[in-house]
Amino acid sequence: MSMMADTVERGCPSGLAPPAEDRASDFSAFVREAGKEKALSLSVRGAKCGGCLSKIEGALQALPGVTTARMNLSTGATDVRWTGSLDPNRVAQTVRDLGYGVSARAEANDADLHKAEERKLLIAMGVAGFAAANIMLLSVSVWGGHGEMGEATRRGLHALSGLIALPAVIFSGRHFFGSAWSVLRKGKANMDVPISLAVILAFSVSIWATIKGAEHAYFDACVMLLFFLLIGRFLDARLRRRAYSAALDLAALQNRSVNRVSSNGEVNAVRAADVVAGDRLLLAAGERAVVDMTVLDGVSEVDESLVTGESLPRLASVGSKLFAGSVNLGTPLTGQALAGTEDSLLSDIARMMEAGEQRRSGYRKIADRAVSLYVPFVHTTAALAFLGWLMLGAGFEHAIMIAVTTLIITCPCALALAAPVAQVVASGRLFRKGIFLKSGDALERLSEIDHIVFDKTGTLTLxxxxxxxxxxxxxxxxxxxxxxxxxxxxxxxxxxxxxxxxxxxxxxxxxxxxxxxxxxxxxxxxxxxxxxxxxxxxxxxxxxxxxxxxxxxxxxxxxxxxxxQAGTRKTVETLQAEGYELEVLSGDREEAVATVSHDVGISQWTASASPAVKVKRLEALRAEGHNVLMIGDGLNDAGALSLAHAALAPGAAMDISQSASDAVYSGGPEKVPFILETAKRAQNITRQNFALAAIYNVIAVPIAVTGHVTPLVAAIAMSASSLIVTMNALRIEAGGRS
Amino acid sequence: MEIIIYLIPVALFLGGAGLAAFIWSVNSGQYEDLDGASYRILEDEDKPL
CATH class of the missing domain: 3.40.1110.10 (Calcium-transporting ATPase, cytoplasmic domain N)
Structure with a gap:
């Protein structure tokens, strides 16, 4: 066994592992009963490779009584089930001994909701794809037999297409219909309104055409439209869920247990959430405070680097105030909780982050702006086409047919794919460099940056x-x-x-x-x-x-x-040459900040900045009209990170900072120019895609309005525009800085 | 050409079977951990003696 311990590498070789924290949390508070078994859900941080997976699962399965141990490498969620009297702390310690960060995982119902939503979209996409392919098979024979196929055969094939399309439209289309109906009731319109209108009208018109034995039916167009749109929706939902699971890690951070000293001197492990102001708490060596407290007994040094950014420990003695997030480095301390976890610094920062995130979600994405122009345009064009043909003396039936083809052909397949595809390609490019993007619109914000604020400890330095x-x-x-x-x-x-x-x-x-x-x-x-x-x-x-x-x-x-860190000076020079303004904002002592800033070549710096000062500085920069990129790792940066226009955190950062930022990178600051370049490139491609979609409409609309769109033309136009947009997005990969 | 009366249902049935398999795979969580799955196939179940 000792042989094994020597040969097994600690932590993740990819370098993304956060430093393992010696944390004396009691996991027995989080064990669930599952039938005859006991179950514990853990959130494992720092496992990013296949070796980690087998190492962790293997070690857990080797524990006595463990029946299942399964880890999800994408999210770090690990479920362990066992029978018998295994100590849950031993389970956690086993993972910790391998060099990973562990905390108890919150069983959040929202996570399941997000997962269910993504699954629903994927299945809807599969159904639409199946129907589109099969109807296309029948449609091609109708188009190929043009002029030769008997009316009865054609009607039979149309009827069969309709039979396949009906369940597919109902099943896959309900995502659009539901959303369209709910905004229409409020008297507004979103992208789903023209989509629903196009699908429902095209389907009804096609049924009418089938009954009458007419030449053109648009069943394939309806279903293909849904298929392309659902691809875009699914990619979008996937990116959003990834962002959400990062936020769950923040919740996991609060899932700690605390040693509470009762009035008769007995020490009990309780959940951090159960601590109230006035409780006497024991803070063992290596333990992190989860609530703000005053020291009642003991003298020890505490590491407050995550709270203040100060790189050297501070001496805490009787009467000193300790903030949540400080780590006790020396001898045990006893303290009195000043507040529950809800009101502690950690929660204050979490609240600051929430406020920042709300502001950030108010950011209008380029896709939203495109849609707001697009929706009235489509409705007006289709309505005008209908009225125009009526006035020109066409029959009602003919006029409605032309209006429907206009709706179908202008429908936003390319528009719906323009942004998500570019985002997926760009995040894939970043991923291969060890950079994890947490939201799609982050790329858009990263591309607008003109001012970069660095934290010192852990960001510029190690x-x-x-x-x-x-x-x-x-x-x-x-x-x-x-x-x-x-x-x-x-x-x-x-x-x-x-x-x-x-x-x-x-x-x-x-x-x-x-x-x-x-x-x-x-x-x-x-x-x-x-x-x-x-x-x-x-x-x-x-x-x-x-x-x-x-x-x-x-x-x-x-x-x-x-x-x-090595190469920082060169990175700074690159960024300055590209026209970014750089600044250091640190909570550390003045001489430490001055030396490092001078070493890397950044002339503007602020030392001894508290979290509130950092937030204020960010507010000031925003008021000056700057789009600020904040890069930081500590608890003290979390508020500033969430306030910035865009934020990055190194892989070794506190979980809370990783949650507050848009992307997490492994390695040093040399990744920053690459991230910014990729974001700019993705943004350019997205703009091009929207331009392509607009050009497509400029060509397609006259064809549709003049009544020249047959089902064949619609099928070619829709798939061609989607393909062009997708191919264009793949160009993000090509060339550029390696 | 009467053969298409058999062929079309056969084609639809085969396509439907593929669709059913896809839906099953989604619902049973096959796509939940794409990163892990690619490594799991390399994992050796046999323990050394």
Whole structure:
């Protein structure tokens, strides 16, 4: 087993895995009874490849009593069922030990609704496709036998087409009819109104033509129209569901358990949602606070980088206030909840995000604008054609036939496919580069960006300070310092350990919160920590420092600095050359922000920015008329991310930030120019597609109005326009930056 | 040409069977995890001894 543990790689090799968090959540609060079995739904983050799938399922199935363990790689949802007395925390720990993030998954009914909607559209599309193909088979023989086929045979084939079309139109068309009816009752019109009108009228006219034994019936056109439109609808629904499942992860983040201390000193695990103001809570080492609280007992260092962006931990002692999202790095703390989860900072930020998202959904997509022009145009043209032919002395029957063909031929197959196909192709192109797009209209917003705001920690930098002067420190001193540092979760200790490489941990290391570490090595007392702790004299330092002193030896200084990710400077130059204005907006200390901004070549920066300041800055930029792209990873960025015109989050970001952004990318900032370029390209193609659809109508409408549209012409025109639009969208893939 | 009286129903039946299979596959969740399915076929069920 230990052999296996060595050979199994931790986390996802694709690099998208968020850092595994040591989180002491009690999963037993989320177990459901399913018949004789117990079931637990987990949300696994960071699994993006096939290896992850077999690793996770294999490890879970190996647990005693587990009957099924199945993971959905696309969403990360994992269902585990077992019998017997298996501890649910062991299930979660098994996944965590493999290097993935785990939280209990909310059983939301909305998710099923979205899924059902998508399935319905897919089945409707299949039925329409089946009917279209079979009717086309019969229609082609009618067209081919033009002039030779007897009237009885033709009528028989038309009648058969009608029999196939009737259930298909009712079944597949109800999506359009229902929506058209509901807006018509409110006295408005959307795209579904002309669609429904065209389908219903064409179908009725065709029945009439069949009964009379006329030459033309439009059954194939009705069903083909529905088929093409449903393709567009389905692609759209699929993109939207993906966005929705990302939002579910935010809910999963809140599904934590908390250790509540009762009045008699007993510690119980309760669901985070059950915490009320005034509860006494125990925050173990490595645990993240889920509610805002005041410390009642204990002294420890807390990592607030996700709340404030500050890269170094802060000392919390009795009376300090801890915000939800802070991680306890040292010794256990007891605190009093200041509010329930509903009212905590995390929820505040979630609310800020909701407000931002509502504003964003008010954004008018180019497709919507096209439709608002299109709907009155089609109605007017069809009505004028009908009246015109009546006035010219044509019979009622002939006039209505021409009006119907006008409706059918102008109907928006190309229009309905123009945007979704381009979005699907563009998101596929991004996906292969490790970029996950969360909504289709994000591309549209990304293409309008003129100002980019970067967060520093975790976005421009890795958020891990790097040891600068490793070369000037004797190897044995570094090894001794590292043996102490291995006992600590402090980021500086961790980077010191990383610089020293593998080695032993010193025995009996004591941690003094806010000061440093102490242990006895070979009879000497060794200390690692601040200048005061080691008896060193403070000097001027550019970045954070650690001191190490052993016995009577002079203290040795370790210099650290926060390094920008490789290639960031080049990315910044590329973006500046393309005319984007760049800015750094960070919650970290001034000198840290100044150094990094200078290193990467961004002259405009703001330090010590709280979440509220970030939001304010974004509001100000918006008021100046800028379309801002915000790139950030922390909890403190979530509000700003959702306010920005468009937002990106790196793959290692907090879930909440990933939820608030339009796309998540793996790797460093070098992906940003690629994303922006793809978005621009997709937007160009979408515009071209709308232009093509308009040109198509300019050609088709005169033909229809003058009464030259036979079913054959309609079939060719509709499929040709859809094909042209789809082929054009495929050009997004070709060429460009690699 | 009377043969089409048999052929058309046969063609419709075969097409319908395909459609039924498609509907079944959608409802039984075959398209829920397209990413995972492509890897699952490579998974080796047999455990090493």
């Amino acid at each position: 958020g891990e300070p790097e040891l600068m002067n490793a070369d000037s420190i004797p190897a044995e001193v570094l090894a001794m310092a590292a043996s102490l540092a291995r006992a600590s979760r402090h980021p500086l200790s961790r980077s010191l350990v990383a610089a020293a490489g593998p080695g032993q941990m010193a025995a009996n290391v004591k941690e003094q919160p806010g000061l440093g570490l102490e242990a006895e090595i070979d009879g000497n007392i060794c200390r690692l920590g601040s200048a005061d702790w080691t008896g060193a004299t403070k000097g001027a330092a550019k970045g954070p420092v650690l001191w190490f002193a052993c016995g009577d030896d002079a203290p040795v200084r370790f210099d650290f600095h926060d390094v920008a």
